[in-house]
Amino acid sequence: MADQDPHHILALPEFDKPVKLLIAVAPFYRDIADMLIAGAQAKLEAAGVTHDLIEVPGALELPTAIGLAHRMSNYDGFVALGCVIRGETTHYETVCNDSSRGLTLLGLQGALIGNGILTVENHEQAVCRADPADMDKGGGAAAAALHLIALARRWGGETRGVGFRPAGTIQIAEGTDRA
Ligand SMILES: Nc1c(NC[C@H](O)[C@H](O)[C@H](O)CO)[nH]c(=O)[nH]c1=O
Numbered sequence: 001m002a003d004q005d006p007h008h009i010l011a012l013p014e015f016d017k018p019v020k021l022l023i024a025v026a027p028f029y030r031d032i033a034d035m036l037i038a039g040a041q042a043k044l045e046a047a048g049v050t051h052d053l054i055e056v057p058g059a060l061e062l063p064t065a066i067g068l069a070h071r072m073s074n075y076d077g078f079v080a081l082g083c084v085i086r087g088e089t090t091h092y093e094t095v096c097n098d099s100s101r102g103l104t105l106l107g108l109q110g111a112l113i114g115n116g117i118l119t120v121e122n123h124e125q126a127v128c129r130a131d132p133a134d135m136d137k138g139g140g141a142a143a144a145a146l147h148l149i150a151l152a153r154r155w156g157g158e159t160r161g162v163g164f165r166p167a168g169t170i171q172i173a174e175g176t177d178r179a
């Protein structure tokens with residue numbers, strides 16, 4: 001059950017200022033995407049935060065879409081949702097590795113992202129991981145984004161538009177505990 005999933009053992013952070021996230025979805029498998037969305041939306045609602053939702057064709061487009069939103073809008077964080085199922089060729093490795101690495105590189109540049117892209121061998125594996133009543137990976141990705149936003153607010157003030165600051169230059173926001 002989702003409650004047993006290690007990604008759900010941290011209590012959701014609480015925020016004293018509004019938080020807005022972007023859920024970016026690659027509905028290559030519509031049924032799986034809908035379950036991931038439901039899990040992520042439930043988690044964000046439980047945390048009392050708002051969100052927008054966009055869709056792109058596939059997982060390979062998720063880093064580009066999130067990068068655009070990070071540069072051109074003012075979301076506090078992002079949830080990337082998708083499902084990659086192995087086919088006959090090596091394209092699976094490309095889609096998995098490049099979508100994941102793209103999100104990681106964006107994270108290192110200051111975009112606060114929870115990665116809910118499933119990389120599985122078959123549809124059955126995807127269903128139990130996407131199901132909010134089972135492993136709830138969509139909810140887990142949303143929770144991860146919220147924890148990163150809480151960290152950013154603890155150490156660096158508002159997250160909107162915050163970029164990656166070299167070590168030693170982070171401004172400690174008034175009233176927060178020093179890191
Ligand atoms: N095979 C899967 C894909 N493939 C499509 C790529 O993500 C991309 O949209 C295309 O190469 C055009 O750039 N995408 C998934 O999300 N899941 C798959 O299983």
Ligand SMILES: CC(=O)[C@@H](O)COP(=O)(O)O
Nearest residue numbers: 085087088089091092095
């Ligand atoms: C993960 C994929 O890109 C997959 O759908 C491609 O299938 P195939 O390797 O059979 O072309």
